[in-house]
Amino acid sequence: MESYIINGGNKLEGRVNISGSKNATLPIMAASILNEGTTTLYNVPDIYDVKIMINILENVGCKIYRNRDKVVIDSRNVSDTVIPDVLMRQMRSSVMLVGAVIGRKRQCNFSYPGGCEIGARPIDLHMRAFRKLNVNVRENSGYIYCDTDCIKNTELNLDFPSVGATENVMLLSVLGEGNTTIKNAAREPEIIDLQNILNKMGAKVQGAGSNIIYIEGVKKLKDVTYTIMPDRIEAGTYLCMGVATKGHIILDNVNVEHISSILSKLEETKARIIIRKNSIELIGNSKIMGIDTIKTMPYPGFPTDMQSQFVSMLTISKGTSIVTENIFENRFKYVSELIRMGAKINVEGRTAIIKGVKNLEGALIEAHDLRGGAALVIAGLIANGQTKLIGIKHIQRGYEDIDKKLLLLGAKIKKGE
Numbered sequence: 441m442e443s444y445i446i447n448g449g450n451k452l453e454g455r456v457n458i459s460g461s462k463n464a465t466l467p468i469m470a471a472s473i474l475n476e477g478t479t480t481l482y483n484v485p486d487i488y489d490v491k492i493m494i495n496i497l498e499n500v501g502c503k504i505y506r507n508r509d510k511v512v513i514d515s516r517n518v519s520d521t522v523i524p525d526v527l528m529r530q531m532r533s534s535v536m537l538v539g540a541v542i543g544r545k546r547q548c549n550f551s552y553p554g555g556c557e558i559g560a561r562p563i564d565l566h567m568r569a570f571r572k573l574n575v576n577v578r579e580n581s582g583y584i585y586c587d588t589d590c591i592k593n594t595e596l597n598l599d600f601p602s603v604g605a606t607e608n609v610m611l612l613s614v615l616g617e618g619n620t621t622i623k624n625a626a627r628e629p630e631i632i633d634l635q636n637i638l639n640k641m642g643a644k645v646q647g648a649g650s651n652i653i654y655i656e657g658v659k660k661l662k663d664v665t666y667t668i669m670p671d672r673i674e675a676g677t678y679l680c681m682g683v684a685t686k687g688h689i690i691l692d693n694v695n696v697e698h699i700s701s702i703l704s705k706l707e708e709t710k711a712r713i714i715i716r717k718n719s720i721e722l723i724g725n726s727k728i729m730g731i732d733t734i735k736t737m738p739y740p741g742f743p744t745d746m747q748s749q750f751v752s753m754l755t756i757s758k759g760t761s762i763v764t765e766n767i768f769e770n771r772f773k774y775v776s777e778l779i780r781m782g783a784k785i786n787v788e789g790r791t792a793i794i795k796g797v798k799n800l801e802g803a804l805i806e807a808h809d810l811r812g813g814a815a816l817v818i819a820g821l822i823a824n825g826q827t828k829l830i831g832i833k834h835i836q837r838g839y840e841d842i843d844k845k846l847l848l849l850g851a852k853i854k855k856g857e
């Protein structure tokens with residue numbers, strides 16, 4: 441099984457370029473199905489989840505051309521409306537293809553996207569919204585059959601501001617009849633990116649970034665060229681690495697506005713942060729101060745996708761920190777691996793209590809999910825001695841060239857068997 445071998449103790453120093461956002465790229469690639477033409481995307485990250493999405497799009501009939509960060513999707517011949525089980529299982533966020541396929545072909549069959557390491561990941565909010573938009577949804581032994589003769593746009597209220605459900609309803613409604621209003625919509629920046637490209641394609645969407653989104657159905661969309669926004673979670677992850685290694689790093693190609701909740705929490709560690717137009721400079725403090733409380737919330741609150749990286753960074757902080765995970769029910773799986781390295785963490789339900797220790801010791805550890813895996817890379821960077829981290833496929837799903845970027849910052853990391 442592929443691994444990262446990390447020799448800890450080096451301060452990270454230098455510049456790192458932040459790649460395009462995974463969580464903006466995936467719904468935007470799904471949106472390409474709505475146009476019987478060509479979608480040209482730039483700043484697409486070279487990560488495993490994008491490779492899976494390319495496979496799924498080719499499966500439904502798209503032709504895809506990729507050259508470095510440029511991806512061209514020709515969706516003139518979308519013929520199939522079945523999302524294969526094996527691909528659905530590989531990436532559960534492929535559920536957001538469903539809205540686009542129904543929007544284009546008025547039907548879609550797919551297998552229930554199972555849960556993953558961080559939770560059950562149900563899709564009840566998606567299905568309830570689809571039914572409100574006049575889509576027949578039938579479930580039978582793990583398969584879901586959706587079809588409609590006419591998407592009737594309407595007003596709907598999400599029980600929870602689900603990112604995926606918000607995006608799926610947007611994708612379903614843009615070619616529907618009439619107007620859709622999504623109340624209690626998710627406000628994540630990736631949803632604004634989706635609105636931007638849809639409007640460039642000729643859709644009529646407004647309100648993304650607020651909790652009410654309006655979609656006026658149109659007949660057709662057109663070819664588009666679009667550049668994906670920077671990945672705010674990748675940026676936050678490198679900032680945590682800078683603090684944890686007491687280093688001095690500069691992040692290029694960052695949208696500072698997207699990470700204000702992360703920056704304010706990092707400042708509580710007494711790290712110094714200098715903000716420039718498109719870059720952020722972080723100077724770590726020799727003493728990392730603990731953070732009294734972190735509570736993950738929907739955007740613009742502190743992001744759940746940064747929870748594990750902060751916990752890892754705080755293992756060697758001064759004092760006690762309390763981190764509460766309010767979004768997913770099982771997002772502390774990585775903690776047992778940190779404890780193997782000498783961390784003092786007590787998990788009670790949805791709360792982790794971290795008592796800072798002087799340092800961690802390198803060990804053999806395993807990643808079980810994407811962000812938990814990033815947390816374990818951070819632990820390897822700060823631990824004494826050598827850490828062997830297995831299960832790195834999880835990390836490669838969402839971090840482009842993480843080993844190469846860390847090497848450039850002075851880390852001792854390499855791929856192992």
Ligand code: EPZ
Binds near residue numbers: 560566745769838
């Ligand atoms: C998106 O997942 C992101 N993924 C996740 O990032 C992120 O953690 C999450 O939003 C929250 O910000 C992508 O954008 C590809 P949700 P999504 O629907 O859409 C419950 C990463 O590491 N829920 O906002 O699946 C759900 O179980 C990934 O990059 C229902 O109950 O998240 C969870 O508890 C991980 N029923 C909560 O809502 C539903 O129908 C938030 O889920 C849908 C969701």
